Amino acid sequence: MQKKWWHGKTAYQIYPKSFFDTNGDGIGDLRGVISKLDYLQELGIEIVWLSPVYCSPLADQGYDISDYYDIDPRFGTMADMEELISEGRKRGISIVMDLVVNHCSDEHVWFQKACADPDGPYGQYFYIRDWHEGERLPCNWRSYFGGPVWDLLPGHTDKVYFHAFHKKQPDLNWENPLLRREIYRMINWWLDKGLGGFRIDAIINIKKLLPFCDLPADRDDGLCSIKTMLARTDGVNVFLREMAEETFHRYDAFSVGEVFNEKTEDLPLIIGDDGYFSSMFDFSEHLIGMDARGWYAWTQPTAEEYKRAAFTAQKRSAGVGFFSNIIENHDEPRGVSHYLPQGERSEAAKKMIGGLNFMLRGLPFLYQGQEIGMENMDRWELSQFDDINTLDEYKVALRAGLSHEEAIAAISPYSRDNARTPFQWDGTENAGFTTGIPWLPVNPNYRTVNLLQQRGRDDSVYEFYRSLISLRKNAAYAETVVYGETEPYCCGQRNLMAYFRRGERCLLVAGNFQKEVQDMPMPGPMKKLLLNNMDKLELKEKALRLEGWQFVVMEI
Numbered sequence: 367m368q369k370k371w372w373h374g375k376t377a378y379q380i381y382p383k384s385f386f387d388t389n390g391d392g393i394g395d396l397r398g399v400i401s402k403l404d405y406l407q408e409l410g411i412e413i414v415w416l417s418p419v420y421c422s423p424l425a426d427q428g429y430d431i432s433d434y435y436d437i438d439p440r441f442g443t444m445a446d447m448e449e450l451i452s453e454g455r456k457r458g459i460s461i462v463m464d465l466v467v468n469h470c471s472d473e474h475v476w477f478q479k480a481c482a483d484p485d486g487p488y489g490q491y492f493y494i495r496d497w498h499e500g501e502r503l504p505c506n507w508r509s510y511f512g513g514p515v516w517d518l519l520p521g522h523t524d525k526v527y528f529h530a531f532h533k534k535q536p537d538l539n540w541e542n543p544l545l546r547r548e549i550y551r552m553i554n555w556w557l558d559k560g561l562g563g564f565r566i567d568a569i570i571n572i573k574k575l576l577p578f579c580d581l582p583a584d585r586d587d588g589l590c591s592i593k594t595m596l597a598r599t600d601g602v603n604v605f606l607r608e609m610a611e612e613t614f615h616r617y618d619a620f621s622v623g624e625v626f627n628e629k630t631e632d633l634p635l636i637i638g639d640d641g642y643f644s645s646m647f648d649f650s651e652h653l654i655g656m657d658a659r660g661w662y663a664w665t666q667p668t669a670e671e672y673k674r675a676a677f678t679a680q681k682r683s684a685g686v687g688f689f690s691n692i693i694e695n696h697d698e699p700r701g702v703s704h705y706l707p708q709g710e711r712s713e714a715a716k717k718m719i720g721g722l723n724f725m726l727r728g729l730p731f732l733y734q735g736q737e738i739g740m741e742n743m744d745r746w747e748l749s750q751f752d753d754i755n756t757l758d759e760y761k762v763a764l765r766a767g768l769s770h771e772e773a774i775a776a777i778s779p780y781s782r783d784n785a786r787t788p789f790q791w792d793g794t795e796n797a798g799f800t801t802g803i804p805w806l807p808v809n810p811n812y813r814t815v816n817l818l819q820q821r822g823r824d825d826s827v828y829e830f831y832r833s834l835i836s837l838r839k840n841a842a843y844a845e846t847v848v849y850g851e852t853e854p855y856c857c858g859q860r861n862l863m864a865y866f867r868r869g870e871r872c873l874l875v876a877g878n879f880q881k882e883v884q885d886m887p888m889p890g891p892m893k894k895l896l897l898n899n900m901d902k903l904e905l906k907e908k909a910l911r912l913e914g915w916q917f918v919v920m921e922i
């Protein structure tokens with residue numbers, strides 16, 4: 367495997383709307399990000415992925431872009447963005463933006479021109495089909511946010527357009543070479559500004575199964591999941607190869623794909639030495655417990671499932687490339703709430719789940735607030751939710767026969783709002799995020815869970831993440847932590863997740879994924895203890911006694 371400039375780094379995702387607000391309007395902004403660059407540097411971060419800050423009606427919080435060449439005034443100005451890139455560079459931090467090109471906003475000028483003249487050139491930028499009242503739609507696929515993927519084209523009664531996500535997110539027609547050229551031009555325009563690269567949103571969806579056709583319905587709404595379509599379509603590789611060659615590869619830019627449902631045999635094409643992307647997120651732990659019927663039917667992952675998913679992913683990527691490893695992002699619940707049982711979210715347990723993930727082979731991505739152990743927020747009223755996906759899943763749950771209370775209780779743990787509550791900087795009002803009214807309420811636990819309370823406290827979650835990151839950069843261990851092979855250890859021992867990282871040195875990473883004590887046989891003498899989330903270490907001759915939720919990294 368070729369070595370790349372970004373391999374040894376640690377990345378961090380910022381959800382700008384909820385990071386830090388500098389002008390009191392309750393919305394985080396780019397000046398807020400700039401003002402926290404020193405903080406990110408102190409933590410050890412070298413790549414920052416910014417969720418979208420382009421002009422947008424924010425129907426899907428910026429994942430609906432109305433102008434790719436400008437910054438939404440709520441987030442700041444282009445001058446702020448340029449300053450962020452250059453201030454980042456001074457601190458050794460590359461800024462990566464979100465590239466949302468499966469769709470744009472219905473307020474983008476391309477779509478407006480397409481509505482005004484569907485037969486003109488911009489009509490070809492989208493998927494528009496004739497349709498008359500009473501007829502079947504061009505296909506029966508279900509949009510990710512509910513309902514059919516087709517809606518009436520604004521201003522017309524005899525035409526529909528395709529949207530895989532919300533109806534304010536019309537899909538772009540990648541079959542059209544003119545559209546593709548526009549996209550590449552835009553990507554290079556940003557890379558010319560000195561951007562480090564992109565996180566590529568929902569990219570697997572750009573290739574549709576054409577001509578549109580009905581597929582077997584999988585719910586009683588008569589519709590079929592888009593995932594079925596993706597499994598039957600081919601050819602996304604052609605678009606992705608072209609995009610990489612026309613853009614990222616010319617700049618040696620970093621790119622990380624939001625790739626779901628990829629075909630295993632395609633992995634080398636995606637993240638191999640000459641892959642289209644530098645890396646892609648490993649979502650296999652996140653996929654545990656999902657159910658096609660809807661969120662109401664999802665279940666929490668167990669320790670054994672987590673371990674199996676992680677090891678399978680490590681095996682898949684071994685010798686191929688780097689997955690990007692996460693326990694959470696802006697679409698997922700907080701990792702500590704999702705992977706740890708209720709009542710067990712102590713600082714020690716939070717460090718364990720973070721450490722087990724961080725030490726895997728690949729590129730670690732932290733999501734804002736993860737480094738202080740931010741948690742899901744309890745909600746019990748529909749009005750407390752903002753996320754369009756959650757509002758749809760509430761309806762799905764009701765249709766399945768759940769009562770209002772049951773539906774809220776079932777969907778709340780998976781709501782995307784959990785990860786989107788403002789960053790908890792300190793214990794003052796609104797957690798120090800804003801002097802105004804936050805756009806989404808702060809998690810009430812901010813008085814105990816906040817950065818100020820943890821910074822400089824040796825046994826805090828925050829200081830633990832700093833140690834993880836510095837181990838990754840430590841001259842003696844970096845080669846092993848970054849490139850060492852992952853080899854599961856004692857895999858059959860229940861609720862123990864342990865693995866070797868074998869490179870120039872040999873590290874043993876172990877986490878006791880339960881509240882009860884358990885002994886792990888020692889594979890050999892310990893040379894050095896590198897990390898421990900507890901004060902004590904009970905090393906017997908042939909076994910290590912692990913306290914509940916204990917996590918250690920040792921050289922052996």
Ligand code: GLC
Pocket residue numbers: 426429430466531567568624696697
């Ligand atoms: C990705 C984003 C998500 C967004 C969707 C549509 O999954 O991460 O937040 O809603 O794409 O752009």
Ligand code: CA
Pocket residue numbers: 387388389390391392393394395440
């Ligand atoms: Ca603001």
